[in-house]
Amino acid sequence: MKIKKIGVLTSGGDAPGMNATIRATVKSAIAKGMDTVGIYRGYNGLIKGDIRPLGMRDTTNIVQRGGTMLYSARCPEFKTEDGLKKAKQMCDKHNIDGLVVIGGDGSFRGAADLSAIGVPCIGLPGTIDNDISCTDYTIGYDTALNTAVGMVDKLCDTTTSHDRCSVVEVMGRHAGYIALNAGISCGASYIILPEHKFEKEDLFNRIRKATELGKNHFIIMVAEGIGNVTELAEEIEDVTGIESRATILGHVQRGGSPTVRDRVVGTRMGYYAIKLLSEGIGNRVVGLNRDVIVDYDIQEALNMTKKFPEDLYNIADELSY
C-alpha cells in the first residue's frame, strides 16, 4: 500500500531530542511527497481530532529545543477498545495512512494495536530512561544524563566544602541507566539501582571504610523508586555520624536543549521511520545497535530483554573509595 499522508505524535514522558525527531520525520516525509500532520498530546489528540497540517516551515528552529512542539500526554482511554476505535476513525477521517509514534514501551503497545487494525505505525524510542530493550540508546538519554551530571557537579562543590554526604535521587523509571552513568561521571561513592540488591549495611560499611582511607565527602547516587532518600540521608547521618542531605533532581532532568547525540540520533531515526513507511512497512520499532539503525516487529521488540552493563557497575564499585 502506498502511504500518502503520515501523522506524527509524541507520547508518554517528553524527552529532549523529540523535536529534532519530529523535524526529521516531517522533512523526510515531505521530501518523499507525503503530506504530514502533527497529532497533539499523544493518543489524546488522535482520539479528539487535535490534528493539524505540518509543512516544511513548521519545524523551523525546533531542532535545538527541549520538550516537544506536539506536546505529550498519557491517554488511558486509548487502551480501551472504544478509544482505539475512535483513534482509527479519526485516522480515516483525516486520511492518515501511516503514523510515527515517538515514545516508550507503552506508546509502542498502542502503535502495535493501531497497526493491527490497519494504520501502519513506526515506533521511535524517545525517553530519558534508556529502558527500551531493542535499542542501545533512546532519544533524550544523553541530554538527561548531562543535565544530571551538571547538577551533581554543583552539589559536589558544597558537599565537599562541608564534609557532608549527599544522597541524590535521579530518574530512570524502573531502570538504573541514569543512576549508573551519572554515578560514574560524578565519582559517586555508592550507586543504588534496581538491577542490584541493596543492603544498607553494605552502604554504611563502605562509607566507614572510605572514611578510614581519608575520604570526607560522599555522593550516594540513587535511582528513583528504591526508597525514601530523605530517610536514607538521616539514617546515614545517625549511623556514620557524617552530616547528610538528600537531593531529588526530579523533572529538570527531562528538560533543556538536546545534546548533539540526541539531535543526531533523533534525526537518523525520524528519517528511517519515513523510509520504512514509504516502503509500505509498518508495525516496527526503530533502534540503534552498535551505531547502526535497525528495526524490529513491535511485539518482538517488546518481548526483548536488555542486558544491564554489569562491567560498568563493577568498575564504579571498585573506584568508589
Ligand code: ADP
Ligand atoms: P511510555 O510510552 O513512555 O512507556 P506510557 O506507558 O505512559 O509511556 O504510555 C503512553 C501511552 O501509550 C499511554 O497513555 C496509552 O495511551 C498508551 N499505552 C500504554 N500502554 C498501552 C497498552 N498496553 N495498549 C495500548 N496503548 C497503551
Ligand code: F6P
Ligand atoms: O519515563 C520518563 C520519566 O521521567 C521517568 O524517569 C519517571 O519515572 C517518569 O517519567 C515521571 O513521570 P511523570 O512526568 O508523570 O511524573
